[in-house]
Amino acid sequence: MDTLDAMKRRHSTRAYTGEALTAAERATVEALVAEAVAGETQVSMQFAAADGTAFDARFDKVSYYGRFKDVPACVILASPATPEGLRATGHAGETLVLALTGHGLDTCWAGGVIETADRTIGAESEEFDAFVEHSAEPVDVDALTDAAARFHIAITLGHALRPGHPHRSKPIADLLADGTDPDALPDWFAAGMEGVQLAPSALNRQNVRFAPTAGPAETHTVRVTDVGGLLAKVNTGVAMLHFEQAAGVPVEFVLD
């Protein structure tokens, strides 16, 4: 499955069959996690499989879209709570999501999972303790909590109980920065925007805007602006990954 196929097939899955991952699947996830963070200086990822207990209890307060059910495993991502860290989290996490999709696993980002007021958790929080306790894998607590301000988010994964369905997407014209003519987009840019339409975003807000912009000759330069709102910077990293994968050419981003 190529990446564009994976983008089309990916739908957020909140209800899982409850089946544990096989040893082979776990090994695949571990390998894909390693690939997704290779060369990534901002983001760390930690795989955690349920040990048969109510792992999804940690997820049940999260969703406006229906509760998470029988989540068999998740990957927790941690990064500095900076704009760069949050964008890198979205980019690396969505790299993982598409790779997992390509391997037949269903996923859902879960932004509210380990939420406190500042959307970070400390090693002392009850939620963190619950995560560590319910994980069948040894959890490297230091790796997740070593910096003073860490942002944490989860990606749930497993096998879907029901097939997912495509989300409603804004038209491309509504995902362009103000002043961009939707009828005068270069082909590579229009292709990239189709990827953006397929990108997941918290509460499906799609709060990121794109515009082609002048850059050095022979480059494909894109200006990216988030319009604020829930997890906008994480959504931005996710949408950038979709853009560059769908555009089919090397892309330079200029961030507003």
Ligand SMILES: Cc1cc2nc3c(=O)[nH]c(=O)nc-3n(C[C@H](O)[C@H](O)[C@H](O)COP(=O)(O)O)c2cc1C
């Ligand atoms: C950063 C991020 C955080 C998200 N957090 C949650 C969440 O806490 N609970 C949930 O049910 N869905 C969450 N989602 C999934 C979105 O609701 C979903 O991507 C959106 O509704 C579009 O649907 P689709 O992913 O099926 O295309 C999150 C998505 C992203 C990108």
